[in-house]
Amino acid sequence: MNDMPEQVVSSTLREATWTGSQLVRGDVLAAVRQLKAQPGGDLLLAGSAQLFRALTAANLVDRYRLMVHPVVLGGGAKLFADGDGTRDLTLVETRTYKSGIVVLEYEPKKA
Secondary structure (H helix, E strand, O other), X not given: OOOOOXXXXXXXXXXXXXXXXXXXXXXXXXXXXXXXXXXXXXXXXXXXXXXXXHHHHOOOOOOEEEEEOOOOOOOOOOOOOOOOOOOOEEEEEEEEOOOOOEEEEEEEOOO
């Protein structure tokens, strides 16, 4: 991960200091559209339910990779917020690890 280019979306940072990182300024959805139009690998979102919901609402998510950990927390922020509407998904891959973690990968269902 340290060798991958990173786009940092933040409302508080003035600069991205991690090696290979760039701070996204302005219209985040336009920046993601521009990144998706470039050749290369996949984009991965880590650590922001708010950004996830914005990308989902703008139909910019091509694949959902959900990691289910064998622990019940009993609280926390919802990934899919109330009122976000229904999304029909197709399961395209599953992986189970010895730790008990299950990875489920879904793509938006084709119309």
